[in-house]
Amino acid sequence: QKEVEQNSGPLSVPEGAIASLNCTYSDRGSQSFFWYRQYSGKSPELIMFIYSNGDKEDGRFTAQLNKASQYVSLLIRDSQPSDSATYLCAVHGSSNTGKLIFGQGTTLQVKP
Amino acid sequence: KAGVTQTPRYLIKTRGQQVTLSCSPISGHRSVSWYQQTPGQGLQFLFEYFSETQRNKGNFPGRFSGRQFSNSRSEMNVSTLELGDSALYLCASSSTGTDGNTIYFGEGSWLTVV
Numbered sequence: 662q663k664e665v666e667q668n669s670g671p672l673s674v675p676e677g678a679i680a681s682l683n684c685t686y687s688d689r690g691s692q693s694f695f696w697y698r699q700y701s702g703k704s705p706e707l708i709m710f711i712y713s714n715g716d717k718e719d720g721r722f723t724a725q726l727n728k729a730s731q732y733v734s735l736l737i738r739d740s741q742p743s744d745s746a747t748y749l750c751a752v753h754g755s756s757n758t759g760k761l762i763f764g765q766g767t768t769l770q771v772k773p
Numbered sequence: 774k775a776g777v778t779q780t781p782r783y784l785i786k787t788r789g790q791q792v793t794l795s796c797s798p799i800s801g802h803r804s805v806s807w808y809q810q811t812p813g814q815g816l817q818f819l820f821e822y823f824s825e826t827q828r829n830k831g832n833f834p835g836r837f838s839g840r841q842f843s844n845s846r847s848e849m850n851v852s853t854l855e856l857g858d859s860a861l862y863l864c865a866s867s868s869t870g871t872d873g874n875t876i877y878f879g880e881g882s883w884l885t886v887v
Contacts, residue, residue, distance in 0.1 A: 761865070
């Protein structure tokens with residue numbers, strides 16, 4: 662079992678719709694969770710991070726965390742073609758380091 | 774506030790050569806981590822430095838090494854390059870390295886080994 666799993670996609674949504682990206686992780690001691698967006702040929706860009714169970718909203722983005730189910734998700738409301746990218750879920754483990762464990766990423770396509 | 778700066782951005786090396794990549798973290802950030810990204814393996818953790826000490830290391834051969842200086846700048850070195858080392862090498866800067874609530878990546882160094 663991979664430590665962090667994401668559906669590789671592509672996930673295709675129409676412009677203006679809600680895109681839902683999901684991620685599961687195996688280490689129950691994981692402390693914090695990150696979502697990065699990566700455009701082709703570019704480096705990952707931090708979108709959001711979340712520590713506590715529940716929802717965290719930032720503009721059109723909402724991160725949801727359920728530690729009991731070891732599940733984290735990212736919702737993108739009013740999706741735009743410019744949101745088309747690969748979304749990487751990353752988990753910061755229970756050890757006292759800066760190490761992030763990444764999923765393979767989900768490719769999102771927003772169609773005009 | 775300046776972001777994470779990586780140099781060089783692009784480089785081409787020949788098999789058997791060595792390469793050194795540099796990273797300047799965000800001002801005030803003391804933790805620097807390095808990652809390798811390839812199409813097949815995704816983003817993989819190489820190592821992390823905090824206050825000039827390697828705090829964690831990923832599953833890479835000893836050809837991959839790094840160091841951190843007193844000003845938090847970091848370098849990584851790959852010796853005896855192999856074709857499979859062709860990848861995007863990313864440096865991540867973190868404010869604490871513990872809860873890692875602000876972990877930002879530089880633009881990366883694209884390494885091609887021929």
